[in-house]
Amino acid sequence: MDRASNPPQATHDLEVLADRVRVTLAGEFDLANEQELTRWLADAIQAGPGRAVEVGMHDVTFIDSSGIRVLLQAHAMAVRHGGTFRLTSASGTVREVLEIVAVYDFLTTGA
Amino acid sequence: MTAPAETTILVVDDRAPKRYLLKNWLTRAGFVVTEAEDGHEALEKVQQRPFDMVVLDVKLPDMSGLDVCRQIKADPGTASTPVIHVSAHAVDAADRTLGLVGGADAYLVEPIDPHELVATVQAVLRYYQARRKAEQLADGLARLAETTLAVTMARDFTELLGQAAVGAVRLFGAAAAVATETLDTGWSVALATASDNITVTGWEPPDDDVPIGSRMLGAQAAHWRLPAGWPDSGDITVTTARLRADRPPLYLFTSAPADEDQARLLTQLTQALGAAAEAQRAQDQDHRIAVTLQRSLLPRHLPAVPGIDLAVRYEPASTQAEIGGDFYELSILDDQLLIAIGDVVGHSLHAATVMAEIRHALRAYAIEGHSPGRIVTLVDELMVRLLPGEMATLCLLLLDPRTGRARLANAGHLPPLLIVDGEVSEIWHRAPLLGINHPRSDDLEFVIPDGGTLLLYTDGLIERRDITIRDGIADLSRVAGTVDADLDRYCDRLLQQLTNPPHADDVAVVAVRRL
Numbered sequence: 096m097d098r099a100s101n102p103p104q105a106t107h108d109l110e111v112l113a114d115r116v117r118v119t120l121a122g123e124f125d126l127a128n129e130q131e132l133t134r135w136l137a138d139a140i141q142a143g144p145g146r147a148v149e150v151g152m153h154d155v156t157f158i159d160s161s162g163i164r165v166l167l168q169a170h171a172m173a174v175r176h177g178g179t180f181r182l183t184s185a186s187g188t189v190r191e192v193l194e195i196v197a198v199y200d201f202l203t204t205g206a
Numbered sequence: 207m208t209a210p211a212e213t214t215i216l217v218v219d220d221r222a223p224k225r226y227l228l229k230n231w232l233t234r235a236g237f238v239v240t241e242a243e244d245g246h247e248a249l250e251k252v253q254q255r256p257f258d259m260v261v262l263d264v265k266l267p268d269m270s271g272l273d274v275c276r277q278i279k280a281d282p283g284t285a286s287t288p289v290i291h292v293s294a295h296a297v298d299a300a301d302r303t304l305g306l307v308g309g310a311d312a313y314l315v316e317p318i319d320p321h322e323l324v325a326t327v328q329a330v331l332r333y334y335q336a337r338r339k340a341e342q343l344a345d346g347l348a349r350l351a352e353t354t355l356a357v358t359m360a361r362d363f364t365e366l367l368g369q370a371a372v373g374a375v376r377l378f379g380a381a382a383a384v385a386t387e388t389l390d391t392g393w394s395v396a397l398a399t400a401s402d403n404i405t406v407t408g409w410e411p412p413d414d415d416v417p418i419g420s421r422m423l424g425a426q427a428a429h430w431r432l433p434a435g436w437p438d439s440g441d442i443t444v445t446t447a448r449l450r451a452d453r454p455p456l457y458l459f460t461s462a463p464a465d466e467d468q469a470r471l472l473t474q475l476t477q478a479l480g481a482a483a484e485a486q487r488a489q490d491q492d493h494r495i496a497v498t499l500q501r502s503l504l505p506r507h508l509p510a511v512p513g514i515d516l517a518v519r520y521e522p523a524s525t526q527a528e529i530g531g532d533f534y535e536l537s538i539l540d541d542q543l544l545i546a547i548g549d550v551v552g553h554s555l556h557a558a559t560v561m562a563e564i565r566h567a568l569r570a571y572a573i574e575g576h577s578p579g580r581i582v583t584l585v586d587e588l589m590v591r592l593l594p595g596e597m598a599t600l601c602l603l604l605l606d607p608r609t610g611r612a613r614l615a616n617a618g619h620l621p622p623l624l625i626v627d628g629e630v631s632e633i634w635h636r637a638p639l640l641g642i643n644h645p646r647s648d649d650l651e652f653v654i655p656d657g658g659t660l661l662l663y664t665d666g667l668i669e670r671r672d673i674t675i676r677d678g679i680a681d682l683s684r685v686a687g688t689v690d691a692d693l694d695r696y697c698d699r700l701l702q703q704l705t706n707p708p709h710a711d712d713v714a715v716v717a718v719r720r721l
Contacts, residue, residue: 126552126553157671159669160549160551160597160599160639161551161552163551163597163639164595167597167641167642168595188675191674191675191676194636195618195619195620196599196618196638197636197638197639197644198618198644201638201642201644
């Protein structure tokens with residue numbers, strides 16, 4: 096598949112709760128929507144500075160290294176804001192790739 | 207596409223003397239006349255061949271002339287044939303109105319004055335010819351737009367030239383050829399004799415000083431060394447477009463344009479093709495620069511190591527000027543072979559420059575005599591401090607060529623494969639990718655036995671969205687289990703069997719065999 100000509104389909108949903116912020120991601124994430132994902136996660140962190148950010152990954156079907164970079168940068172940003180950041184229910188290929196680059200534990204324990 | 211040499215008129219009347227009179231008047235005015243005696247014969251004849259006009263008696267023995275007219279106008283094949291009604295009877299305004307409402311273009315009442323008949327025929331024809339011309343022009347412009355879109359969307363020069371030649375065939379209804387200079391293959395010409403018959407071949411341009419802008423000239427086909435399939439050797443029209451003095455022109459070869467409108471379309475088409483060729487050339491040039499730069503950032507030569515066979519492959523992503531961050535390193539340090547492969551996140555010139563910095567850094571740390579794990583840690587620290595926000599995967603090992611003992615440190619990269627006697631094992635060593643400064647596990651030590659082959663690769667070789675990475679590695683293992691005697695052939699075969707050009711992602715492969 097020629098990725099450049101087929102931008103991935105991805106969506107997000109943001110819930111600001113009393114003690115945390117929940118972002119639910121769905122679809123495919125790669126270089127083509129890196130900027131979008133960065134914006135979504137930054138919005139979530141800024142929606143409740145200092146709060147715990149939970150990113151639901153259940154409906155994410157693909158993520159490449161640029162998507163993982165965004166997750167790691169968002170993690171660092173959340174920590175800078177005095178909060179935490181963690182992924183929930185990553186499975187299948189997404190979990191597999193997070194494990195290969197050895198950041199699965201880091202991104203799911205909510206440091 | 208040429209204008210009809212003669213204007214043909216079908217005269218329909220059941221009375222022979224009347225037909226004779228009408229035919230006589232019209233023939234003397236220069237028209238070619240065919241006769242029909244009744245409505246059925248008239249309808250049959252207009253189906254058999256096109257007429258430029260029908261002069262139709264209103265009262266026919268078998269059916270009403272008004273009905274004949276309605277049927278001619280209702281059939282899309284004949285709807286644009288003008289009809290003039292002729293009535294023998296004293297008719298009132300209501301009858302004439304009925305005829306005109308039924309689709310007739312004029313209504314003449316007997317006694318008919320020959321001059322009025324001829325003048326009316328000419329007036330109606332003038333209108334229809336103008337209308338046909340406008341329709342042809344609109345049709346031509348629509349095809350011009352289609353062709354412009356097709357050549358703009360072409361992925362390479364072969365497709366661009368082919369689409370251009372086919373577009374000209376569709377526009378002008380005859381064979382056409384398009385030639386220009388391409389970056390990769392030099393001068394090429396595409397010849398289309400029909401919309402599904404295209405050949406693209408090399409071409410030798412004439413010694414011709416093509417002006418900037420566009421030019422159209424009549425020429426002899428033989429002079430232009432057109433491809434063998436060009437239908438005839440006679441007169442052709444050569445239209446050129448050239449955007450700048452330092453750019454090659456584009457040539458379009460066609461038959462002579464039929465009229466002013468066609469000549470204008472021809473010029474517009476050539477200009478659109480010239481612009482599309484220039485855009486393609488610029489894109490090819492960008493890609494070439496990017497690839498040249500990337501290759502210059504990778505090792506220029508493979509080291510010669512006694513007892514070791516080496517082969518590498520690097521295939522850049524082929525979409526446009528995309529350049530990736532894949533890299534590899536092979537060098538001899540004292541008695542150790544340094545082997546590394548990695549992938550900087552992102553596809554861009556920027557990723558390639560980060561790749562170069564990482565590669566130089568790891569070489570520098572390796573020269574200092576550090577262990578693989580220490581080298582990776584130092585590169586990681588360097589990235590966090592000096593390249594914040596950048597991330598990369600890296601698999602690095604030091605191999606003693608004589609004993610086969612290897613020390614490996616991975617940083618989020620895919621596992622190398624070790625192939626010994628057809629058995630494939632994955633060398634997993636999990637540690638985080640570079641750029642986040644996370645704690646690492648100890649180095650992994652293993653041995654590559656005599657005859658064993660170590661295969662390192664980047665994700666372009668195994669990653670497809672429809673399969674998991676595990677399945678991708680399994681596919682690779684199946685193909686990689688048999689190591690060809692010639693290691694270069696082995697790498698080629700892996701690329702051939704596992705990837706389909708055009709590559710969506712960069713692919714780097716390093717194969718190391720102990721003899």
